[in-house]
Amino acid sequence: xxxxxxxxxxxxxxxxxxxxxxxxxxxxxxxxxxxxxSCLLALxxxxxxxxxxxxxxKAATAVLPLLLVLAWWIxxxxxxxxxxxxxxxxxxxxxxxxxxxxxHNLRNAEYxxxxxYTPHWETRRYDLRQLQGIDLFITxxxxxxxxxxxxxxxxxxxxxxxxxVETRKEVGEDxxxxxxxxxxxxxxxxxADERDLIRLRTNxxxxxxxYLYHTTATPEAARAVLTSYLQTVNAMARQPVxxxxxxxxxxxxxxxHTAGIGAAGTADWNWRLLLNGKADEYAxxxxxxxxxxxxxxxxxxxxxxxxxxxADGAADFSTIIRRNxxxxxxx
Numbered sequence: 001x002x003x004x005x006x007x008x009x010x011x012x013x014x015x016x017x018x019x020x021x022x023x024x025x026x027x028x029x030x031x032x033x034x035x036x037x038s039c040l041l042a043l044x045x046x047x048x049x050x051x052x053x054x055x056x057x058k059a060a061t062a063v064l065p066l067l068l069v070l071a072w073w074i075x076x077x078x079x080x081x082x083x084x085x086x087x088x089x090x091x092x093x094x095x096x097x098x099x100x101x102x103x104h105n106l107r108n109a110e111y112x113x114x115x116x117y118t119p120h121w122e123t124r125r126y127d128l129r130q131l132q133g134i135d136l137f138i139t140x141x142x143x144x145x146x147x148x149x150x151x152x153x154x155x156x157x158x159x160x161x162x163x164x165v166e167t168r169k170e171v172g173e174d175x176x177x178x179x180x181x182x183x184x185x186x187x188x189x190x191x192a193d194e195r196d197l198i199r200l201r202t203n204x205x206x207x208x209x210x211y212l213y214h215t216t217a218t219p220e221a222a223r224a225v226l227t228s229y230l231q232t233v234n235a236m237a238r239q240p241v242x243x244x245x246x247x248x249x250x251x252x253x254x255x256x257h258t259a260g261i262g263a264a265g266t267a268d269w270n271w272r273l274l275l276n277g278k279a280d281e282y283a284x285x286x287x288x289x290x291x292x293x294x295x296x297x298x299x300x301x302x303x304x305x306x307x308x309x310x311a312d313g314a315a316d317f318s319t320i321i322r323r324n325x326x327x328x329x330x331x
Contacts, residue, residue: 078240092191094230107192165253180245202308214327290327
């Protein structure tokens, strides 16, 4: 048992050392510091392995420099004060006065291409008494196992408020799934018009496919979910938050805000919440998706790229992409 314990401890130490070197290589601010810190860690670990007398002493001592790296990494502070790309230059905030919410810095960009656009930041008011439910967009850009979910809150005649949890990228910065596991990106909640968030993905980005579902969330559940979102939006405007591809991302954000809230809530943890390309299937199995079709048929008719392109310049874009789809009331 002692031998097995020592083996598992050394496996954990090796894994921790690999992570520590990666964290230093990614999150140290410049190459000289990255090289210097990595060399110091390597020399320290090598010295411990070489000089310590027993396996247990070596293991216990080797944990210490790894804990120091972890403490440094946890202490890295996110910021709202960087040179941001134009589409994430402003942070949304919300004022809630009874049934009326006022959204500041709602994005409604005018796109010519994916990279050629004019961002408009608007102030809009919504009446929570008009809130009817929640719709779910799922966007795929490659693997069927990985996707990007967007929630949209349906205010009926008052329009739709779409919320996308994303990385807040600086000028010249691109998204990397690997870097997303470290502290390279701040988190942002983009509150936007659907003609911005959805048309960007259906009409201007190449290779993205978008699916639209109506959820079974009641107006009361939708109100609770939206209020939770807006509280986080305001908190992040005051105190920024790191994005993390595993623990703080587009899917975990939805789970946090819907957990335990009526028909909007998610059930127990499931692997499909990690491989979120299957999140729509998971939601369907647990009764969160409206529509009386088998899932494969429902998903086939939920694809909206073609109709979104035909409705590109229409003022009633949101109405058109929902027309004649299972789960949506006729309008």
